Amino acid sequence: MSARLARRVLLLAVALGLSACALPPRAPDAAGQPYWNGRLGLQVDGDKPQSFSAGFELRGAPHAGELSLYSPLGATLAQLRWAPGMAELQADGQRRQYPSIEALTQEATGTALPLPALFAWLDGKPAEVPGWQADLSRIADGRLVARRSEPLPTAELRIVLQQP
Structure with a gap:
Protein backbone atom coordinates (compact mmCIF):
# COMPACT_ATOMS: atom_id res chain seq x y z
CA MET A 1 0.00 0.00 0.00
CA SER A 2 1.36 3.41 -0.87
CA ALA A 3 2.22 5.84 1.91
CA ARG A 4 -0.33 8.27 0.45
CA LEU A 5 -3.14 5.71 0.61
CA ALA A 6 -2.10 4.68 4.12
CA ARG A 7 -2.23 8.34 5.19
CA ARG A 8 -5.72 8.78 3.75
CA VAL A 9 -6.97 5.65 5.47
CA LEU A 10 -5.50 6.71 8.80
CA LEU A 11 -6.81 10.24 8.39
CA LEU A 12 -10.20 8.67 8.03
CA ALA A 13 -9.70 6.77 11.21
CA VAL A 14 -8.59 9.89 12.98
CA ALA A 15 -11.57 11.75 11.70
CA LEU A 16 -13.69 9.08 13.15
CA GLY A 17 -12.01 9.16 16.48
CA LEU A 18 -11.61 12.85 16.88
CA SER A 19 -14.68 14.43 15.40
CA ALA A 20 -17.00 11.66 16.29
CA CYS A 21 -20.60 12.51 16.78
CA ALA A 22 -21.67 10.40 19.62
CA LEU A 23 -24.79 9.15 21.20
CA PRO A 24 -24.77 6.74 24.05
CA PRO A 25 -23.35 3.52 22.61
CA ARG A 26 -25.67 1.58 20.39
CA ALA A 27 -26.67 -1.86 21.50
CA PRO A 28 -23.67 -4.16 21.67
CA ASP A 29 -22.91 -6.22 18.59
CA ALA A 30 -23.44 -9.99 18.50
CA ALA A 31 -20.20 -10.51 20.45
CA GLY A 32 -21.32 -8.10 23.18
CA GLN A 33 -18.83 -5.37 22.23
CA PRO A 34 -19.73 -1.66 22.09
CA TYR A 35 -20.65 -0.62 18.55
CA TRP A 36 -21.05 2.71 16.72
CA ASN A 37 -21.66 3.56 13.07
CA GLY A 38 -22.27 6.61 10.94
CA SER A 71 -17.42 4.41 0.45
CA PRO A 72 -20.76 6.16 -0.16
CA LEU A 73 -21.82 3.09 -2.16
CA GLY A 74 -20.93 0.72 0.69
CA ALA A 75 -17.64 -0.69 -0.63
CA THR A 76 -15.04 -1.39 2.06
CA LEU A 77 -12.21 1.14 1.85
CA ALA A 78 -10.16 -0.10 4.79
CA GLN A 79 -10.25 -2.13 7.98
CA LEU A 80 -8.13 -1.41 11.04
CA ARG A 81 -7.82 -4.01 13.79
CA TRP A 82 -5.85 -3.76 17.01
CA ALA A 83 -5.12 -5.72 20.15
CA PRO A 84 -2.34 -5.57 22.74
CA GLY A 85 1.01 -5.68 20.92
CA MET A 86 -0.37 -5.54 17.37
CA ALA A 87 -2.31 -3.51 14.84
CA GLU A 88 -3.28 -4.28 11.27
CA LEU A 89 -4.38 -2.16 8.33
CA GLN A 90 -6.10 -3.86 5.40
CA ALA A 91 -6.79 -1.68 2.37
CA ASP A 92 -6.46 -1.81 -1.39
CA GLY A 93 -5.97 -5.57 -1.32
CA GLN A 94 -2.94 -5.30 0.97
CA ARG A 95 -2.42 -6.04 4.66
CA ARG A 96 0.18 -4.28 6.83
CA GLN A 97 1.14 -5.12 10.41
CA TYR A 98 2.27 -2.68 13.12
CA PRO A 99 3.36 -3.14 16.75
CA SER A 100 0.51 -0.91 18.01
CA ILE A 101 -2.45 1.18 16.88
CA GLU A 102 -0.36 4.26 17.72
CA ALA A 103 2.38 3.10 15.33
CA LEU A 104 -0.22 2.41 12.63
CA THR A 105 -1.79 5.87 12.93
CA GLN A 106 1.65 7.51 13.18
CA GLU A 107 2.73 6.03 9.85
CA ALA A 108 -0.58 6.67 8.12
CA THR A 109 -1.18 10.24 9.26
CA GLY A 110 2.19 11.48 10.48
CA THR A 111 1.03 11.57 14.11
CA ALA A 112 -0.26 9.06 16.63
CA LEU A 113 -4.02 9.46 17.06
CA PRO A 114 -5.86 9.30 20.39
CA LEU A 115 -8.10 6.30 19.70
CA PRO A 116 -8.55 5.56 23.42
CA ALA A 117 -10.06 9.04 23.81
CA LEU A 118 -12.39 8.39 20.89
CA PHE A 119 -14.16 5.66 22.83
CA ALA A 120 -14.68 8.03 25.78
CA TRP A 121 -15.89 10.82 23.48
CA LEU A 122 -18.35 8.48 21.76
CA ASP A 123 -19.69 7.66 25.22
CA GLY A 124 -20.13 11.40 25.83
CA LYS A 125 -17.30 11.48 28.39
CA PRO A 126 -14.49 14.03 28.30
CA ALA A 127 -10.99 12.69 27.77
CA GLU A 128 -7.88 14.83 27.97
CA VAL A 129 -5.49 14.46 25.04
CA PRO A 130 -2.60 16.92 24.65
CA GLY A 131 -3.20 19.11 21.60
CA TRP A 132 -6.79 17.89 21.03
CA GLN A 133 -10.08 19.48 22.02
CA ALA A 134 -13.37 17.61 21.60
CA ASP A 135 -16.70 19.42 21.50
CA LEU A 136 -19.20 17.09 23.19
CA SER A 137 -22.02 19.66 23.30
CA ARG A 138 -24.00 17.87 20.54
CA ILE A 139 -23.20 14.31 21.52
CA ALA A 140 -26.86 13.66 22.42
CA ASP A 141 -27.68 14.52 18.78
CA GLY A 142 -25.06 12.03 17.56
CA ARG A 143 -22.52 14.69 16.56
CA LEU A 144 -18.95 15.17 17.66
CA VAL A 145 -16.17 17.48 16.50
CA ALA A 146 -12.58 17.15 17.63
CA ARG A 147 -9.78 19.52 16.68
CA ARG A 148 -6.04 19.16 16.99
CA SER A 149 -4.10 22.40 17.30
CA GLU A 150 -0.72 20.89 18.09
CA PRO A 151 1.52 19.34 17.12
CA LEU A 152 1.23 20.57 13.57
CA PRO A 153 -0.39 19.87 11.22
CA THR A 154 -3.75 20.93 12.61
CA ALA A 155 -6.66 18.55 12.07
CA GLU A 156 -10.43 18.45 12.46
CA LEU A 157 -12.47 15.31 12.86
CA ARG A 158 -16.25 15.33 12.47
CA ILE A 159 -18.50 12.39 13.25
CA VAL A 160 -22.23 11.97 12.79
CA LEU A 161 -23.64 8.81 14.26
CA GLN A 162 -26.44 6.93 12.60
CA GLN A 163 -29.59 7.37 14.66
CA PRO A 164 -31.22 4.13 15.84
Missing part, protein backbone atom coordinates in the same frame (compact mmCIF):
# COMPACT_ATOMS: atom_id res chain seq x y z
CA ARG A 39 -20.23 9.04 8.83
CA LEU A 40 -16.95 10.71 9.56
CA GLY A 41 -14.88 13.40 7.96
CA LEU A 42 -11.27 14.33 8.55
CA GLN A 43 -9.45 17.43 7.40
CA VAL A 44 -5.71 17.82 7.93
CA ASP A 45 -4.05 21.15 7.20
CA GLY A 46 -0.37 21.21 6.42
CA ASP A 47 2.06 21.44 3.53
CA LYS A 48 -0.31 19.24 1.53
CA PRO A 49 -3.83 19.72 2.97
CA GLN A 50 -6.00 16.60 2.85
CA SER A 51 -9.61 15.84 3.55
CA PHE A 52 -11.51 12.60 3.62
CA SER A 53 -14.99 11.33 4.44
CA ALA A 54 -16.45 7.84 4.72
CA GLY A 55 -19.01 5.70 6.43
CA PHE A 56 -17.69 3.79 9.44
CA GLU A 57 -18.36 1.02 11.92
CA LEU A 58 -16.39 0.94 15.17
CA ARG A 59 -16.42 -2.04 17.52
CA GLY A 60 -14.50 -2.91 20.64
CA ALA A 61 -12.54 -0.91 23.16
CA PRO A 62 -9.35 1.15 23.36
CA HIS A 63 -7.22 -1.97 23.98
CA ALA A 64 -8.75 -4.15 21.22
CA GLY A 65 -11.13 -3.27 18.44
CA GLU A 66 -11.95 -2.86 14.78
CA LEU A 67 -12.69 0.16 12.60
CA SER A 68 -14.16 -0.36 9.11
CA LEU A 69 -14.40 2.48 6.59
CA TYR A 70 -16.85 2.48 3.67
